[in-house]
């Protein structure tokens with residue numbers, strides 16, 4: 221199983237440092253590669269310093285779709301790679317809704333992430349209003365990604381993010397089968413209100429891992445499966 225933590229815009233420098241020190245103590249070396257932590261860009265230096273020499277993976281939550289140029293305030297994917305990031309989240313519903321990211325922008329970002337030897341983690345998922353149309357929504361959000369490799373795809377229904385609501389297993393499995401049908405080579409994750417109480421009920425053979433928001437902010441809740449440690 222792969223456990224991807226999405227810190228969003230949370231953790232102070234000190235909180236992040238304490239988190240990483242405790243994570244290193246709690247997760248033995250051979251299990252560390254199952255964890256990917258996606259952090260605010262301002263914490264990249266800390267990640268590089270604290271996690272060098274470990275097998276933990278880490279990356280960013282967004283990047284620009286070019287490596288350099290007159291784009292004040294944006295983050296270069298090339299520089300992210302140079303700092304040690306190996307994964308970048310793209311198409312999170314918060315970026316689509318709050319920052320107006322379009323399908324074209326998300327596709328361009330995913331391509332430049334791969335060009336820079338990193339893995340894009342693409343979030344797809346329907347809103348509550350789109351629920352009855354979820355297959356079409358997923359297919360349109362996946363358009364143009366089938367030739368991209370490596371690629372991780374997280375099924376994250378918008379209504380499940382941060383809400384405590386979780387789709388039932390049948391809903392998750394039908395979404396995962398749409399993703400696998402369009403992009404057979406992708407690694408597939410589920411995200412949206414995942415925590416230690418519910419994750420076991422969501423396990424199924426199609427699923428490769430979880431994308432975890434709120435529960436990833438504390439080491440004890442980020443480690444969902446004590447047996448994995």
Ligand code: PGA
Nearest residue numbers: 381382412413432433434
């Ligand atoms: P949540 O967030 O686990 O807090 O619902 C998931 C996400 O937004 O990636």
